[in-house]
Amino acid sequence: MNSIKYNFFLLNRFVFILYLFGLVSCESNSNHDVDLKSIKSSSSIDSYGFTSDAFQFSISHASQLNVFDSFFVNEGCYQIPGNPKADSLHAFFEELREGYFKKDEGVDYSVIRKEYHTFTHAMDVMVTTHALLESGGGVYLSDGERSSLVLAALGHDVLHTGVSNSFLIQVEHPYYHEMGGDSLQERRSAKYVLELLDKHKILVIADGMDDGQKKKIYNARNLIEQSILWTDITRHKEQLDQVSGISKHLISALSNFRENPKLIGLGAGKDDYESGINISNVLSSEDKALIGSFILHCADISNPGKEWKHCERWAGMVMNEFFSQGDLQKKLGLKPSMNCDRNTVSVPGCQVGFGDYVIRDLYKLLKLTIHDGGSYLLENFNTNQKKWQDLQNIESESGLPYTMKLFPPTRDGGWMGELRSGEN
Numbered sequence: 001m002n003s004i005k006y007n008f009f010l011l012n013r014f015v016f017i018l019y020l021f022g023l024v025s026c027e028s029n030s031n032h033d034v035d036l037k038s039i040k041s042s043s044s045i046d047s048y049g050f051t052s053d054a055f056q057f058s059i060s061h062a063s064q065l066n067v068f069d070s071f072f073v074n075e076g077c078y079q080i081p082g083n084p085k086a087d088s089l090h091a092f093f094e095e096l097r098e099g100y101f102k103k104d105e106g107v108d109y110s111v112i113r114k115e116y117h118t119f120t121h122a123m124d125v126m127v128t129t130h131a132l133l134e135s136g137g138g139v140y141l142s143d144g145e146r147s148s149l150v151l152a153a154l155g156h157d158v159l160h161t162g163v164s165n166s167f168l169i170q171v172e173h174p175y176y177h178e179m180g181g182d183s184l185q186e187r188r189s190a191k192y193v194l195e196l197l198d199k200h201k202i203l204v205i206a207d208g209m210d211d212g213q214k215k216k217i218y219n220a221r222n223l224i225e226q227s228i229l230w231t232d233i234t235r236h237k238e239q240l241d242q243v244s245g246i247s248k249h250l251i252s253a254l255s256n257f258r259e260n261p262k263l264i265g266l267g268a269g270k271d272d273y274e275s276g277i278n279i280s281n282v283l284s285s286e287d288k289a290l291i292g293s294f295i296l297h298c299a300d301i302s303n304p305g306k307e308w309k310h311c312e313r314w315a316g317m318v319m320n321e322f323f324s325q326g327d328l329q330k331k332l333g334l335k336p337s338m339n340c341d342r343n344t345v346s347v348p349g350c351q352v353g354f355g356d357y358v359i360r361d362l363y364k365l366l367k368l369t370i371h372d373g374g375s376y377l378l379e380n381f382n383t384n385q386k387k388w389q390d391l392q393n394i395e396s397e398s399g400l401p402y403t404m405k406l407f408p409p410t411r412d413g414g415w416m417g418e419l420r421s422g423e424n
């Protein structure tokens with residue numbers, strides 16, 4: 001077995017374990033040309049969905065604010081319990097956004113290329129969470145829970161360092177001493193989002209609120225915290241098991257609200273959501289926190305289920321971020337984490353492994369519970385998986401490594417590195 005084939009073997013066998021060490025893989029493509037004219041000055045929330053290009057709608061600070069306004073300020077937007085003022089929401093947005101641009105002590109950013117965990121990724125996950133709700137998932141949650149989940153999506157990776165939890169533990173970074181080893185960065189993100197909400201008086205209990213209003217705010221904050229914590233990839237299997245456990249209950253509860261007998265047994269769809277079906281009142285808070293967190297987790301690793309050009313582009317960025325961690329580990333005399341050594345890891349092989357061990361079962365369960373959104377991601381995933389497999393075969397047969405498509409987001413989009421020679 002030559003060294004490339006041996007690495008493929010190792011990857012296929014251990015790629016899932018790799019993710020248990022705190023690395024997230026996704027994918028995407030190369031169309032880095034941005035069309036400024038396509039950015040609408042005041043787009044409606046209805047114009048955002050699975051096919052929206054995050055690199056375009058996050059190209060500038062102004063365009064990002066435009067999306068945020070479409071989601072939380074303009075007519076037809078998500079209604080946050082307590083109805084916070086637009087000024088508070090804008091101040092929250094600005095400070096949350098800044099949290100994605102922070103450089104941390106103890107992480108060498110002359111080596112680390114934080115290309116994936118950027119504000120562009122946060123906005124991509126926010127829009128995809130919205131798309132999953134619109135494609136059926138919204139029937140399981142109340143108005144307030146849906147808006148909180150979309151807000152959580154925007155904040156889910158705030159303060160991310162650009163290195164994995166396992167790296168922070170390996171070097172005994174001060175964050176490890178401060179937070180402990182479990183879901184280290186996810187807990188930092190959740191804590192920060194809740195603190196910012198307090199600071200800007202969003203989702204806080206106010207004088208004169210009745211018990212019903214207080215309960216909505218409590219539920220919303222709980223969902224934000226839980227859903228961000230569940231984005232820890234080491235909890236992936238645990239979540240899959242728990243959602244599988246309640247899936248029959250969700251679908252049978254939904255069937256009681258449907259008039260069309262042909263839909264019995266099918267997960268929630270776009271038609272259910274658009275016809276106003278909502279079963280949030282018959283589900284427990286625990287079940288809703290779980291299904292909401294599942295939606296955010298699916299959105300977080302939705303790149304393999306998007307169009308190939310986006311899938312391949314995101315894959316290049318996440319792998320390069322991992323590889324930069326491997327570079328830093330070598331510089332420090334440490335062993336690179338799995339999938340972080342650019343000299344030995346196959347990018348297509350890694351994506352094939354991630355698809356086989358993580359994505360396929362996740363999207364199947366998504367299709368079972370949210371039929372339309374799950375079908376969309378699963379269909380694209382199957383196409384993309386074949387492409388990665390072909391690229392892996394070419395690599396294996398030629399002995400030449402796949403060339404990554406490295407087109408990071410704009411500076412406003414959150415990319416803080418320097419271009420290297422040969423890059424665009």
Ligand SMILES: [Zn+2]
Pocket residue numbers: 121125156157231300
């Ligand atoms: Zn993320």
